[in-house]
Amino acid sequence: MTNHKIALIPGDGIGVDVTDAAMEIATAAARRFGFTLATETFPWSCDHYLATGRMMPEDGIETLRGFDAIYLGAVGWPATVPDSVSLHGLLLPIRKAFAQYANIRPHRLLKGVEGPLKSEGFDILCIRENTEGEYSGAGGRVHQGTPGEVAIQTSVFTRMGVERILRFGFEQARARRGHLTSVTKSNAQQYSMVFWDEVTREVAADYPDVTVEPMHIDAMAARMVMAPESLDVIVASNLFGDILTDLGAAIQGGLGFAASANINPDRSAPSMFEPVHGSAPDIAGKDIANPIAAIWSAAMMLDHLGEAEAAAAILAAIEAATAQGIGTRPGSHSTSAITQTVKAALEA
Numbered sequence: 310m311t312n313h314k315i316a317l318i319p320g321d322g323i324g325v326d327v328t329d330a331a332m333e334i335a336t337a338a339a340r341r342f343g344f345t346l347a348t349e350t351f352p353w354s355c356d357h358y359l360a361t362g363r364m365m366p367e368d369g370i371e372t373l374r375g376f377d378a379i380y381l382g383a384v385g386w387p388a389t390v391p392d393s394v395s396l397h398g399l400l401l402p403i404r405k406a407f408a409q410y411a412n413i414r415p416h417r418l419l420k421g422v423e424g425p426l427k428s429e430g431f432d433i434l435c436i437r438e439n440t441e442g443e444y445s446g447a448g449g450r451v452h453q454g455t456p457g458e459v460a461i462q463t464s465v466f467t468r469m470g471v472e473r474i475l476r477f478g479f480e481q482a483r484a485r486r487g488h489l490t491s492v493t494k495s496n497a498q499q500y501s502m503v504f505w506d507e508v509t510r511e512v513a514a515d516y517p518d519v520t521v522e523p524m525h526i527d528a529m530a531a532r533m534v535m536a537p538e539s540l541d542v543i544v545a546s547n548l549f550g551d552i553l554t555d556l557g558a559a560i561q562g563g564l565g566f567a568a569s570a571n572i573n574p575d576r577s578a579p580s581m582f583e584p585v586h587g588s589a590p591d592i593a594g595k596d597i598a599n600p601i602a603a604i605w606s607a608a609m610m611l612d613h614l615g616e617a618e619a620a621a622a623i624l625a626a627i628e629a630a631t632a633q634g635i636g637t638r639p640g641s642h643s644t645s646a647i648t649q650t651v652k653a654a655l656e657a
């Protein structure tokens with residue numbers, strides 16, 4: 310029987326609730342499809358930081374390297390630990406250290422979910438560059454606290470980084486409806502984004518079967534609301550992709566529905582799976598977080614681990630629940646009620 314070693318990092322706030330839910334469903338799927346999940350839970354979180362002075366131990370990355378995949382709930386508790394400390398101490402270094410450069414975020418309406426738009430037939434796959442760009446971490450501050458203070462946050466775009474994410478996007482487009490929209494801001498950013506457009510044209514030459522369209526981020530934000538059905542695969546830089554995928558979550562009914570996979574396509578290190586949403590301090594500890602995004606992310610993890618049938622069955626079980634109106638509106642059902650409905654559908 311295949312065994313998959315999974316590192317669990319529930320993290321903060323609702324990250325803990327939705328990780329429990331996602332693992333309950335993943336474990337049920339494993340039982341049904343004849344494989345096992347050996348999970349080890351790491352308490353790395355803001356509480357851990359307050360207790361130890363670190364978000365994860367010094368050898369945290371090396372510890373995670375031994376797993377087949379990482380599942381993360383959410384990180385951040387700004388009331389006690391600044392986000393600039395918590396995210397740079399845990400989530401962002403994992404994405405970078407394991408070259409999880411392709412962040413895949415699907416946006417479509419699940420059966421029974423009413424989105425805020427008139428348009429309902431959209432099916433978008435956002436591919437976000439996940440290791441460089443605006444998140445390079447280069448920069449600094451000088452003359453702090455004086456009128457002459459300057460803060461610089463530099464974006465770094467490398468040929469290797471831009472080319473590989475575009476290639477990944479073109480491969481996805483080829484396997485879907487053959488359309489790719491590359492998002493930039495090359496009218497204002499004359500170095501990085503003009504470079505990105507050039508690399509897009511170069512890579513496109515290898516994919517004559519894919520239609521490619523460059524689009525500015527501002528126009529793209531409007532288009533995702535006005536005509537989301539006109540989109541197939543979107544490829545965007547780290548920050549643009551971050552923003553567009555919360556927008557994508559909104560048009561699919563809310564952050565409780567948006568799943569995400571941080572993929573290392575070369576499989577030289579583990580990939581990491583997590584919902585798009587954060588720790589949601591405003592609803593934490595109330596059993597009202599929607600676990601569907603997290604459960605869907607667990608399905609993406611099983612798919613990545615070669616358990617495609619189990620992944621498809623989880624997706625079908627989620628939609629069996631939402632089709633009955635379970636978990637489709639904020640606050641309509643508890644986290645546990647949604648999880649049990651999905652589990653029953655999976656085991657039926």
Ligand code: NAD
Pocket residue numbers: 323382383384385386387392396400564565566583584585586587588589590591592597598599600602639
């Ligand atoms: P958030 O995604 O946590 O919450 C935004 C809004 O969406 C809130 O009103 C919240 O209640 C709602 N929401 C989020 N997930 C939901 C769910 N599953 N069900 C129902 N409602 C849900 O974003 P935020 O408030 O900007 O961030 C809170 C903390 O999480 C911060 O520390 C932030 O840095 C962190 N964060 C972490 C991640 C991550 O770990 N991947 C992602 C985003 C934000």
Ligand code: IPM
Pocket residue numbers: 385396400401551585587
């Ligand atoms: C996400 C989150 C993170 C990001 C934050 C918490 C650093 O918003 O995964 O979308 O910007 O990548």
Ligand code: MN
Pocket residue numbers: 551552555585
């Ligand atoms: Mn985000």
